[in-house]
Amino acid sequence: MRGIVESATDAIVILDDSGNIVLFNFAAVTMFGCSREQAIGTPFNRFIPERLRADFAAQLLTQREESHPEQGGASAEVALAMRSNGEEFQVEISFPQVLAGTSEVRTLILRDITARVRIQKALERSNLDLQQFAFVASHDLKTPLRSIGGFVQILERNHAASLDDKALALIRRTSDAVRRLEQLTDDLLSYARVSSHPKPFILVQVREVVNDVMQLLGAAIDDSGSVVTVGDMPEVLGDRTQLVQLLLNLIGNGIKYCQGRTPVVRVSAHRAEREWVFCVADNGIGIDARHHEKVFEVFKRLHTQQEYPGTGIGLAVCRRVVEHHGGRIWVESAPDEGSTFSFTIPDTSAESSSP
Template sequence: MTQTQTVTGNTRWDRVRQPRVWGVHGRIAAALVVVVALLTGVVTAAVVTLLETRQVQREVVRDYYTGLRSSQNYFIGMLDSETAIRGYALTHDKASLKPLNESGQPWAHPVSGDLSKVLPDTRAVPKMQEAEEAARIWYEDWAAPMIQLIDSGANLTPADVNEGRRLFDNFRSAYTETINTLRPEREKAAVHLADVTNLGFAIGVLSAIICLIAGLVLWILMRRWVSRPVAFLAGEARIVADGELGHQVIGIGPPEFVQLGADVEMMRHRLITEVEQAEQARRETLQARAILEDQTQELQRSNRELEQFAYVASHDLQEPLRKVASFCQMLQRRYGGQLDDRADQYIHFAVDGAKRMQQLINDLLEFSRVGRLSAPSADVDLSECLENALLNLETAKEESAAEITADDLPVVHGEAPLLTQVMQNLIGNAIKFRAGAAPRIRIAARRDGEFWEFTCSDNGIGIEQEYADRVFLIFQRLHAKEAYGGTGIGLAMCKKIIEYHGGKIWVEPPPAGPLAQPRDGVWQPGQDGPGTTIRWTLPVSSDLKVLELEPTVKVTR
């Protein structure tokens, strides 16, 4: 068992065997529940206290004030009435009764009902009712008769005055009891208001203290449950990140961080394994690089030898070959017809072999120069390449009466001489390998993503599908040299040039169905063959804004 597996196994064993420990979410949730419960209780108490304060404040400021004011106004009205009657008794002047008329006749308008509305629980209401009853008796039993008596011109006797004083004193005594009841009740309510106000202030202070303590406790718990384990685990990870891969990573605190530490430890083991694999891959890469450098040096040596061979082939080999061909031709011209037929045939074979050898050497040199002796790349108009190729094939085109059509060809990036060679080889093969009818050759182009796809199709003798790959090999021929000339290097040259430019070339499979066949091995005049379609691709030039043109057919030279 690896160390990684051991750590994982211990972690799972701890989960099963050890008692369950609350995680971070559970702990934070429990702390928040406690804080919310405390705050809810405090807020509830504050709301209740506030409502009580408003109620007591309304009683003190409005209700008792209204009751005292109405009672005092009632008493003042009675005093004014009593004073007016005494003045009228002394002066017998009707103007003295003006305060009586303006007092509002309190004996006829009791205020105990209003007092019971604003202070339904006060004990002053019965006392006020007694005072109102005493006021009514004073007016009906003494004040009203005295006014009539004075109006008749009589004077009040001391007994009448004493009787009035006695009845008014009854009213005054009942009113005093009413006031003496209201004022202590109001003072008691004021004291209660002060107590409730102080309680509300205390609850507010307590709420602030609870919030402060709760915030401090939550900060301490979050530091203990989250910040400290995270900082510790980050330090462990930094130790490993600094290169000490052998340092064991552990997690502290709640189970989540312990499990996270175990996961980081597993990642450390995987990192060690990957580092070892990377180191092994690096060593293998260095070894492969050394081998590649050796092979590169060997390839460079081989290329130098190939260049030396090309130099020898182009100079040293062709010089004696030209002498052989020249002297064979001189023998043919000077002694032709003087020797027997067999000697003439031998001379002909020697001249033909020397010429073919020269052609093979030239083709081989030209093939080897592709990609090795190159001109600078540039933007090449393939339409110009096609025109140059047709100029080089002008004689063959006229002799075969070939009809050649082409679409508008794009501009690509490459080497114009090599791309001209591709056009010339493909069209030359289409003219060479023709059937009985005059060659009809078509060059087409279309945009396919990041590549241009080109087509060269003809009505010639065709290529069987089993030889579709073989025709691109150097010096591979499908026909005898007596039937069709050439060295078999044309399509191989095209393949090398196209691949050098980043494209590919292939033979399009023939269509399904019966194909045209020569009769008795000979193509009849005017007879079209199955034809051959060669396709190749070239990258779209990234430096040009090339527009794909609609296919338009035109007859070239």
């Protein structure tokens, strides 16, 4: 047993009833920069910053009262520790309680998570920087794009009579390109806003959200002759604007990606465990199984602009909105067999009613 303890990569420290160290393995020596001779017999709280020692002592007491030796009683928490040179660092600490004969042995297992925390913070900063870049770049692009679009319209309106067919075709292509760029900047702004400008969640009637979406898609529904049916919808805790955006993208895609037939879209919801599962099913062109994950990535498009216009950001926005609400999103589909996009949102009523 001692060989296993000594070869462990995590620091293992055993305390007596008074909180003094009786075992200090090699990983603990390395972690705290303190020899066994210096550690054995001293209070473990010497390795806790002084301002936190009272809280740590209370935590040890709580763990002792709540843990059960026969079950292992292990739980893990993040805490702030201190090396022998005074340097503070974060550790993941677990408190397994075991029996040695008839006595309970308080064991601490510690893992230095300094590198993990550093990487996590770097990723958070990187994501924030990317969001800010997308927001600023998209916002700053809108003004010159409007100017270009305006100048092209003036050119076509005032000088169309003096231009040949080739020049007019170039103007139309320029206007189309400007419109696509404006749509792209709008979509980028939407993508960046999901996480960078969060609003407090409120109770939202999803049926009202769907009604708003139906109004926004009114022209597309009328032009395509689409049939959109909506089942009973629950009340959820969320960002109403983002939920409109989510269902606008999913229902809009069901109408758009339909060829040679009348689009039929069904919106439904059912409760499962402690969450609501929403489904948007269509009879469209479908998606090959190898693309089921890729469609939720930014700028992933499975079709050309000529086939189906778009920016490839809509489903990425959907995934970000769903994850922001603590849910998940997936698609079930096959080519020419339609698609069913499903997503979940936690059922807060279940949480509030649970004991």
